[in-house]
Amino acid sequence: MNIVDLDVxxxxxxxxxGSKIPTIVPDAIDDAxxxxxxxxxPTGVEDDDAMAKLLGLYSLPPDTELVVVTDVSFKDGSGAFAMSASQFGEFQAWYSDGFSERVFSGCDVIIWAPVDRRxxxxxxxxxYTTVHLSAP
Incomplete structure (x- = not known):
């Protein structure tokens, strides 16, 4: 896993x-x-593992690049989190240990796969929503 500058x-x-956004938040992306x-x-989706399954993140090819932005990403010294899909489970544990909260803790979370355009x-x-973007 790598930390990527939020501007990058x-x-x-x-x-x-295909559009500028003022910040990486759901409403700005929805507007764009x-x-x-x-x-x-759904009721019963109460932990990171269940949410990742609901989103289909575990069914991605293991080498799919993912970029994750959470509320923590906006804190000084942080940024977006980049990893392969196979590392997402490990990332959830690391995140919980490091920030004392779950990835999907009820705050905004934006994840994208640049190559897959998802x-x-x-x-x-x-x-929540899942979008498969067409090629430019």
Whole structure:
């Protein structure tokens, strides 16, 4: 896992969605892409493992590059978290140990796979969406 400067991550997601955004948050991405189809997070999805399964992150090819932005990403000395899909489970444990909270702790989480042009957004309002972006 690597930590990526948030400005670099912002340029990457802007390139992916084809639009500038003021910051990497769900509402800015929703505004840039138009109306996204949001789905309520089902009752019983209460931990990182269950949320990652719901999003389909464990079914990705192991070498898929993922970039993850959480609320922690905006703290001084932090940034976006980059890893392969096979490292996501390890990342969740590292994150919990280092920040004393879960990755999907009820805050906004934005994940994208640059090469696959896929985007997963978990909104703090208890909804999520998955977007497969077409090539530019």
């Amino acid at each position: 991550a912002a340029r990457q997601i802007e390139s992916l969605i 892409l138009g109306t996204l189809q949001w789905t309520s997070i 985007l997963w957004i978990v909104h703090h309002e208890g909804v």
